[in-house]
Amino acid sequence: MFINPDKCVACGNCTYVCPMGAIYIDPQVRRATVNRAECVECYACFNGLSQEHLNPTIVRTMRKVFQMLRLRFDPEPDVCPTAAFEPDELVWPRVVRRAFSDPRVPHESTGVEGRGTEEVKTNDVSGRVQVGEVGFTIEFGRPGVGVWFREIQTACHALARAGVSFEKKNPITSLMTDESTGTLREDIMNEKLMSAIVEIKVPVHRTEEIVRLVWEIEKQVDTVVALGVGTRCEDTGDETVVASILERLGYTLHRAKTNTGLGRITNMLEEAKPESVGAGQ
């Protein structure tokens, strides 16, 4: 992301809206400036700020007058008064920053916006996680801290050593050059992301082992981790097996995402008109 210094009036609004804190007013040039190393190209500034198209010279003059008179003016906090943001043309490997950070951009590997994962949200039609299995979504960098690919590499190596299988339809897996070792492309190691989700699946009896492994990984990376654990419910809708394991490990289960099982594989129905092949209602 680039802030046009000819337009910027150093109002400072954008310094608050950057999720990475990567925008600051450079005292030497008195303009908002992007710390390119820390910017994850999430476009929160460009997409989230409303834009006015005021004359920069007039705005700067007014700001100086107010400042001299010690007057506090009260601008809207979500507006760039001069539309100073201009997206860079991103090339490889920096473009992966945006792919993993701007939720409006679908991941090419999965076609899904956001972090590019479906997890158990579509389990009723995908059958991704079956009875007796547990799907882990291990999200690094969330919330608002960010993560470098080299840290994700550390995690993937550790998980691969434990013999887990990485979810094929996942953006991180699609960047692996060797899934058996969890090795990612070398040329992206110095790219920073808003967050990224590593997805794995294991038999339910390995749940505790994987949680403890994630705890070890957390000691090796300088970021936060949001851990999600997905599983298939019984036909009655109950789920007690995985919940009891997690509670035994000390977790209080405050929140969950629940797939209602109302999904069906309708593509086949429309093509061939066979009987319902609905999954898991």
Added chain:
Amino acid sequence: MTNTLHRFGTADSFRDDFVIFAIASRGKNEQGALDKLREFLRLAVKFGPVNLGDARHGGALRPCRNMVPTSHWKRDMKPDFNAVIDGLDHITTVAAVFDDRVKAEDFLKAVKARDFGLSINISTSVDGADQCCHAAGIPRHSVGYSLGFEGKTEHLPNSHVLMLSTMCGHGMVANSLAKKMIDWVKEGRRTPEQAVTYLARFCSCGVFNPSRAKRILEEARVSTK
């Protein structure tokens, strides 16, 4: 997209937070899904949501690309649900946010009766989702538990800030903006209702819950933490 799973807070703090979303899966049920997604959103409006959105264009309050100086005195402060429905032009995840469990239950019953064939998920407290499914006569198919935030949590801000910023799981609502809005409410520079509209515009998929945000801002105003 785990954007609704890891909202920060206790189970009780989700008593006014029910996100119900529809998603099509590539190669499974995306054919004809666009019309179904629009109908899902239209149906939701009848049950009094506090936000609607799609993952490409955002929620019912959106930034403006062409403000003029007079816009400041007549900004859109009310959600525009029709703009969300009419603006849906791609197959993507769509969501309806409710601040009342009964409304969410009634909507879920209507979704079940309509039989869209899309995957329908509800994101709230574990018990809240269980109650909604039970009321709608739906046995849960799968569940994804949030275990919260771990690792180097010393990088994280305080709980009120986190409760606000994690309502956009994609991280588009910056911790620093949430903190600024809490400060402005404390100073009396903005009301909680006004502060909520600023925050909501940054959420790029419309799952931000303005009712819960307003409550959190009111709590934060008098909090000493």
